[in-house]
Amino acid sequence: MMQIDCPHCGLRPENEFHFGGQSHIQRPPLDCSDETWGDYLFARDNPKGDHAERWRHTFGCARWFNMIRNTVTHEIKAIYAMTDSRPAVKS
Amino acid sequence: MSLAIRFNAHMRTRYSAWNLLAASPRHDDWAPAWRDAEPKSHYDVVIIGGGGHGLATAYYLAKNHGVRNVAIVEAGWIGGGNTGRNTSIIRSNYLYPESARLYEHSLRLFEGLSRELNYNIMFSQRGIVTVAHSRHDLDSQSRWANAMRCNDIDAELLDAAQMQELVPRLNVGKDSRFPVLGGFIQRRAGPARHDAVAWGYARGASALGVDIIQNCPVTGFIKKNGRVAGVQTPRGEIGAEKVAIAVAGHSTVLASLAGFRLPVMSYALQAMVSESIKPVLNTVVLSPAVGAYWSQSDKGEIVIGGALDHFPSYAQRGSYGVTQQVLAATVEMFPSFSRLRMLRQWAGIVDVVQDSSPIIGPTPVPGLYINCGWGTGGFKSIPVGGLTLAHVLATGRNHELAEPFQLERFATGRLIDEAAAAGIAH
Numbered sequence: 001m002m003q004i005d006c007p008h009c010g011l012r013p014e015n016e017f018h019f020g021g022q023s024h025i026q027r028p029p030l031d032c033s034d035e036t037w038g039d040y041l042f043a044r045d046n047p048k049g050d051h052a053e054r055w056r057h058t059f060g061c062a063r064w065f066n067m068i069r070n071t072v073t074h075e076i077k078a079i080y081a082m083t084d085s086r087p088a089v090k091s
Numbered sequence: 092m093s094l095a096i097r098f099n100a101h102m103r104t105r106y107s108a109w110n111l112l113a114a115s116p117r118h119d120d121w122a123p124a125w126r127d128a129e130p131k132s133h134y135d136v137v138i139i140g141g142g143g144h145g146l147a148t149a150y151y152l153a154k155n156h157g158v159r160n161v162a163i164v165e166a167g168w169i170g171g172g173n174t175g176r177n178t179s180i181i182r183s184n185y186l187y188p189e190s191a192r193l194y195e196h197s198l199r200l201f202e203g204l205s206r207e208l209n210y211n212i213m214f215s216q217r218g219i220v221t222v223a224h225s226r227h228d229l230d231s232q233s234r235w236a237n238a239m240r241c242n243d244i245d246a247e248l249l250d251a252a253q254m255q256e257l258v259p260r261l262n263v264g265k266d267s268r269f270p271v272l273g274g275f276i277q278r279r280a281g282p283a284r285h286d287a288v289a290w291g292y293a294r295g296a297s298a299l300g301v302d303i304i305q306n307c308p309v310t311g312f313i314k315k316n317g318r319v320a321g322v323q324t325p326r327g328e329i330g331a332e333k334v335a336i337a338v339a340g341h342s343t344v345l346a347s348l349a350g351f352r353l354p355v356m357s358y359a360l361q362a363m364v365s366e367s368i369k370p371v372l373n374t375v376v377l378s379p380a381v382g383a384y385w386s387q388s389d390k391g392e393i394v395i396g397g398a399l400d401h402f403p404s405y406a407q408r409g410s411y412g413v414t415q416q417v418l419a420a421t422v423e424m425f426p427s428f429s430r431l432r433m434l435r436q437w438a439g440i441v442d443v444v445q446d447s448s449p450i451i452g453p454t455p456v457p458g459l460y461i462n463c464g465w466g467t468g469g470f471k472s473i474p475v476g477g478l479t480l481a482h483v484l485a486t487g488r489n490h491e492l493a494e495p496f497q498l499e500r501f502a503t504g505r506l507i508d509e510a511a512a513a514g515i516a517h
Contacts, residue, residue: 001410001412002410014401015412034504038502038504039352039502042445042501043501044343044353044354044355044356045352046356047344047347048344048357048405071357071403071404071405071406074404074406
């Protein structure tokens with residue numbers, strides 16, 4: 001089980017948290033094409049490797065944060081605030 | 092001296108009682124089930140992925156459409172991904188007419204598959220029982236079973252006494268944590284032998300001239316004038332008129348190599364088996380509420396499947412949190428299983444689409460086709476996934492069963508949202 005370092009509560013077990021999808025998705029202008037809107041709603045990067053994603057400490061402080069996690073090893077490489085941009089990490 | 096068994100004309104290829112009796116005393120005159128091929132420089136169709144779907148696609152291309160200059164390129168060994176990692180349950184208990192048609196066609200193909208392939212896939216139609224634990228479950232399962240019957244698929248509602256009779260080991264005590272109020276059964280559902288499905292299709296395809304190339308990962312696509320013209324591999328470039336992707340959890344990895352995006356996320360779906368015991372469980376039992384399902388294999392192992400892990404993953408092991416939850420539910424539902432020793436636990440990486448329905452058809456790259464998005468239900472759809480992908484590859488037109496399952500639906504909004512009906516929580 002992953003131990004996730006919540007920025008507010010410290011290290012807590014994975015089952016206190018919820019995965020909340022890919023981070024940093026920007027909404028396109030509302031007059032965009034159906035293809036662009038569909039891509040915004042549904043298409044995801046889903047990389048095999050480092051993934052920037054949102055998590056919520058649901059059964060704790062209930063606050064959201066961002067994380068960079070490797071989807072093969074589950075190693076957590078960075079934890080950062082919801083409003084921060086994606087930091088560089090060693091791959 | 093090569094250890095590889097070589098074909099010769101006197102070897103036995105057909106499995107039958109006569110050939111079993113007539114075989115040489117040491118049974119060393121059986122031909123290998125398929126040829127392990129070296130890549131040629133060019134094919135009419137290259138299929139990426141030697142799992143059930145890729146192998147079935149090759150088989151139906153050769154068998155139904157006469158397209159025999161076909162290669163399957165597989166990164167590992169055939170049937171070594173999700174085809175060898177699932178719990179092998181075949182069912183067609185879906186809600187919407189589009190899905191009902193698709194999965195019912197697959198179930199019917201499975202019913203005739205042992206004969207079609209001359210390979211015993213051990214499909215055992217012992218039924219799948221879905222358990223209702225609450226008034227809400229009873230209501231939603233009535234709707235579910237009625238929807239199935241409207242689509243001409245067998246479904247019977249069961250009361251608590253019938254449940255107890257069908258599954259005597261189930262904890263139906265008044266003070267049980269998950270009380271059993273009723274449920275429903277699809278009697279034509281049941282497990283098959285997953286390896287046999289892969290090997291049967293591989294043998295059938297190979298006999299029709301398809302090249303099966305193992306240990307050959309695709310590292311890139313060759314494009315000419317905006318059209319796909321082949322694949323790059325560590326064993327050289329392989330040219331192709333058309334290329335098909337059938338790689339389940341790795342669909343987005345291949346799509347990004349080809350330069351397009353998919354509405355797919357990859358999650359670990361885990362399963363585990365116990366030691367072998369005498370027959371105790373005669374049907375497949377599914378509890379959507381606790382997120383687990385149980386069956387007993389022909390070898391006697393209790394096969395336990397769980398719900399998806401909660402976060403995306405390419406690690407084929409599954410997270411401990413879900414293992415714990417599944418085993419806790421198992422002990423509650425079947426108290427007599429509490430002292431079983433577990434033998435193995437593993438996970439497959441499944442390709443989950445937002446509407447929990449597959450994608451079978453062309454991609455934005457001309458000449459490149461895809462079969463993906465089966466999520467937690469890839470095994471039971473192998474025959475129909477192969478049949479419909481082969482149809483579009485050979486004819487350039489979508490098979491009518493696959494018409495609703497196109498990538499465009501995510502731009503038009505015509506989703507087929509099976510998430511509520513797919514049997515296990517997504």
